[in-house]
């Protein structure tokens with residue numbers, strides 16, 4: 407049974423449309439002012455959680471998603487149409503990570519509610535038409551901006567939600583027996599600890615159309631949060647459940663039952679304090695044993711809400727199941743980590759790097775610089791002048807000088823090559 411569903415997809419925002427060069431045409435005016443329209447913005451890619459999906463399988467077949475590009479501007483200052491946004495639906499509970507080169511991946515969002523959305527790749531801005539570039543000295547600008555390329559990125563999707571309720575407790579408490587009674591699952595049951603080695607899932611039907619998913623977590627021992635008995639792996643699964651059922655072993659003496667309860671709670675808290683805030687039901691199992699009945703009376707004095715059940719005879723099981731179902735209804739979907747609130751650009755916007763290559767050329771790299779180059783129409787001297795001005799403002803020019811660039815040296819930015827002057 408798979409517990410962590412994963413997929414990797416690539417997303418691309420639509421490129422912005424190009425701005426254009428055009429002139430106003432009026433009767434009796436041979437050549438009017440600049441009137442080139444702006445390109446439309448590229449569409450953005452969003453991820454949206456929906457309860458209609460429960461796995462990430464469909465991403466095995468389709469891995470690449472791009473939003474529509476913006477249309478180029480028109481004459482008479484007409485703007486191009488913007489590209490449509492693209493929404494990719496993912497199951498509720500999907501964690502969205504952005505892969506980064508040479509750096510750890512970044513959590514973009516934890517989509518825990520239906521309808522929760524995250525901007526995954528922003529569309530590029532439309533290029534400005536020549537209507538914007540007229541100044542008192544330049545009345546007939548013969549250039550326009552290219553559209554900005556859309557953002558591109560690689561995302562890793564992870565679905566950790568596996569169950570509404572997690573059964574936790576010490577080894578041999580009867581967790582697997584209970585699972586086999588309340589669901590159609592047939593886990594291994596035996597009279598020794600660590601029978602269950604992997605979490606087991608079961609679907610519990612509570613009505614014609616109602617059910618919840620329960621997970622039988624392998625027994626936890628002291629030190630579980632540090633990995634004892636593989637406890638850390640099991641606790642990770644407990645994190646994503648909405649409700650916990652803490653099952654106590656009624657075959658043990660009262661003092662041991664109380665000590666087990668405290669140990670399990672300490673392990674949950676040590677793994678993640680948020681686990682203790684989860685709605686939790688407490689139940690003493692093996693009530694068919696005479697000593698267990700006595701223990702229950704004592705325990706009830708200290709923990710008034712405790713349930714007494716016997717997985718063997720099914721006594722009290724129905725009550726616990728209904729109580730779990732009620733608790734699930736009102737429990738919030740637990741969050742794994744607080745995600746950052748705002749959209750994070752693919753790379754730090756203003757950072758750039760200048761490197762000198764063995765052939766003597768200088769290579770300038772960086773998101774912003776490369777975008778700027780992509781938006782420039784190098785056939786126009788005016789556009790080139792504007793580009794150089796922007797490089798100066800970003801500090802690229804200064805950095806080139808510091809690195810010893812001289813007249814005639816080659817400077818490369820993305821696919822473009824320039825001569826330093």
Ligand SMILES: Nc1nc2c(ncn2[C@@H]2O[C@H](COP(=O)(O)OP(=O)(O)OP(=O)(O)O)[C@@H](O)[C@H]2O)c(=O)[nH]1
Nearest residue numbers: 577578579580581582583596600601602625717718
């Ligand atoms: N008398 C009695 N025995 C029970 C009851 N429930 C479970 N047992 C027995 O307790 C032993 C352990 O049961 P399991 O269901 O395997 O226990 P577990 O909590 O899943 O154990 P691990 O997988 O090792 O963590 C088995 O021998 C069961 O038959 C019960 O209600 N009454």
Ligand SMILES: [Mg+2]
Nearest residue numbers: 581582601602
């Ligand atoms: Mg078991």
